[in-house]
Amino acid sequence: MSSTILLVEDDPNLRDTLAYRLRHEGYQVVTAADGPHAVEAARKARPDLIVLDLMLPGMDGLEVCKQVRAMPETQSAPIIMLTARAEESDKILGLELGADDYVTKPFSWPELRARIRTQLRRQEQLSGENASPVVKQGIIEADSLRIDLDRRQVWLDGQEVELATRLFDLLAFLVQHRGIVLTRGRLLEHVWGYDYAGDTRTVDVHVRWLREKIERDPSNPQLIQTVRGVGYRFKG
Secondary structure, three states, X not given: OOOEEEEEOOOHHHHHHHHHHHHHOOOEEEEEOOHHHHHHHHHHHOOOEEEEEOOOOOOOHHHHHHXXXXXXXXXXXXXXXXXXXXXXXXXXXXXXXXXXXXXXXXXXXXXXXXXXXXXXHHHHHHHOOOOOOOOOOOEEEEOOEEEEOOOOEEEEOOEEEXXXXXXXXXXXXXXXXXXXXXXXXXXXXHHHOOOOOOOOHHHHHHHHHHHHHHOOOOOOOOOEEEEOOOEEEEOO
């Protein structure tokens, strides 16, 4: 069965062009032209992936992303945000609210198509029997942290910590390579599935978010250490 993509774009020409190309690739496409209709379409269609413009009438893309991530029907669907704005703050906020990737306009169709294929391929791996390419069975304990890789559960000081899919995969990859300095590029490749030099700020944002979940003092992290100029190392 072909994947369903929700395309949210207020520019009718761009929306129609992208919808045509996506359908030509074999995807089922649902479209929306504003924020409120995007949220409703996501609830009804339960898309496998969402291509979401940032600047929308009625409700901007950041708020749509936040609401979509809060709905059980779409909380794990990959979100690729589109925007004509390239401000770093917008990218960071979008990633913190749950976006999986970010494409700045103007973009080429081959680039967007590749990003879509990467996200869908990774989502299929997460839904498969092995749950994730970076997760192996077993329980890992580090300091006050307990991680069940098989059930994808995390506890801090005996209290369960809820982690979004991407954050869990990032943590799993870090702990399975504890003591090893992992570059941002390597984390992008293995956790995000990028086989190119993506925006490494994506990694920094997710590491910061993960620290807020699992570190006793996120401002003075003891488990996930920054190796200046290189990447990150899990010390626990």
